[in-house]
Amino acid sequence: MKDINVFKRFLSDVKYVNELRQLQHINDSCSRQNRGTINKVKRRRARFHPMEQMNEIEFRKKYRYTKENMRRIIEIVRDDIEVDYYQSMKRNQVPIDLQILSAIRFFGGTEHPQLTAMAHGVSLHTMAKITRRVASVLSSKASRYIRMPATLSEKERMMRSFQSLSNMPQVIGALVQTTVRLQLEASRGQANKSCHSGTQSPMATEELVHLQLVSDAEHKIRDLDIRLSDELDLNTAPELFSLSRIKERFEQNEFRGRILLGNDSLSCSSSLFTPVQYPRNKSEELYNQAHAVTFAPAVKCLNIWFRRFGILGSELLGTFGSAKQTITALALLHNMAMDWNDPSVVKFTLSDAESNASFYKPIFLPSAHGLEEQRNRKEFIKSHFSGN
Template identity: 60%
Template sequence: MEDIQRFQRSLKDFDYFKDFQCFLNIKHNSRARATHIKKRNPRFNPLTDLNEHKFRLKYRYTKENLRRIIEIVRDDLEIEYFEPLKREQVPIDLQILSAIRLWGGTEHPKLTAMAHGVSLRTLAKITRRVASVLSSKASRYIRMPATLSEKERSGSAFQAIANMPQVIGALLQTTVRFQPENCAPDLDGEELLPALTSREEELHIQIVCDAAHKIRDLDIRLIDEQSMLTDTEMFGLSKIKDRFEQNEFRGRILLGNEMVRCSSSLFTPVRFPRNQSEELYNHAHAVTYASARKCLNLLMSRFGILATEIQGSHGSAKQTITALAILHNMAMEWVDPSIDTEQNISPFNSTFFNSIGRSPKSGDDNNRRQFIKTHFAC
């Protein structure tokens, strides 16, 4: 009987030992998980990890203004976030920051992706998403003066430059290259990476800016190699020309360069001035029109990607350019000091070159002739 009792006690001892082992295993696993969590590096946050100077160099805005952009875009970006990433989701703030840093063109895209802990493919998806959300706000941030007071303020600002009256905008055209992407597997075969096609295409961009270098109208068209249209023909296809023909801006004019044809609403320089009045007009035109050149130079200085090429489809490239125009207008409105607006930016020479460079035939200059006689007569 005593032997049976001893045997039962030993069985209980074994049960206690097993319970103790389970306790030790649980404690060990919890410590391992805690150690693993502690070893995980926190995600890079440029708003806190970079000083103001380095932040401006990389992100082309002050921290304060980029926080404002994040707040403007955040809600829409969260709504549009319909396709979750396979790995850990990138915070909304870092999505916006990484897209703007890529557009700044201050480094190789792979370095931008590495800095934010994402792959090139993920960075491409992020930038397309951010560009889509920003471009949807174009009607709010890119618009011509609508009310009478807005038109008068715009005209007064231009007239204050060189006493050129009735001007409501300066028009300039240029081209930007883009390359469509294909998807190719990486070396490990685990992820699809963007691969450039051999085909390179161009977009024709027409902007109308005001005296404060803000973009007031934007027209983007794919250049068809089969029918290379001149700048004048491109202007004829734009909505802004229709708006002037419909007398929406009655009594006001646009200024254009020598690559477009003079018309009743678009005044260009006199190619061969014959008297002092025309020379005075040409001088006032050149000084006033410098606003358009400087606007384009400021846009490219802030977003270096425009000087290289944009990757993506025709539609995504248009959205990216529209997004950059909106971001440019925000910077102008907030007087963002991230890029030096005077250093190496000549208002008389644009860093963009127009690929459609055929000089137009003489246009309808009767209105211009009367304008010169009225405002620039000696």
């Protein structure tokens, strides 16, 4: 009987040991799963908040704005940014303020786009989506921040600011033109057609986007026109002006008695005065000197704009529509910076800045072209510069 009891206790102990082994196996499995989860969490790139974790100097270098002015931009844009929530990973959605910060840092072109994406804990593909979204929202507000003066008092104030530079009257804006390179993506339909046909066709082509802007004397962009090369003829600069909305507004007498200034690549007209190509007397020389000084804010405006947003000097990627939204958004952001006297981009002299943006080379037209318009300029010179 005693041996039987011992044997029963042995069987009970064996059962107990087996149960312990099963429990240990379950615990080991759970631990491995937990370690895998922990490793995944560790591998997920931690996002930082530059407004809190960068000092003011470093922040200005990377984002081209002071922290205070960046907060203003975030408040202006925040409510209009759509948030994409992924069903399985809502908690990993990029916060709206970081979306705006990453887009503006990308626009600044201070580093390779991959580094900008990594710094904000997103992929390059997500970075591209964010920048398009932010540019779309900003460009929708363009009419509020990019506009010619509307009231009489605004027009008079702008004319006085130009006249104070070199005593040239009636000037309400200075017009300058340049180009931006665009890597134009093929449409989805063209890409699919190429795949099905088996042909090897390039997925993207490079285009030139032509920009025309009107600046005021305080280096703000007052009017912006954006067109692709195929919309223009070989005589690019005059054609761009002839198609622009600003020319149409002058022809409709919206700015009666006032003029724009342009450079030698443009044709002289009743609303757009260019330098005299071959000055023949003292009055024309004085006019050319005054024209150069009064036109200079447009050149400086363009260079400050290109310097603040480095992607303008490199290459945009996408469709023409997205490029147009991005360029418009950058003009809007530039005007905000000028309104707020943002010091992030150091002011520089005109001679130091001339290489930052490429202007149209002068295309001197035959003298027979626009004789009536040149007479208007002659009358202007006679009225305002003959007595100097």
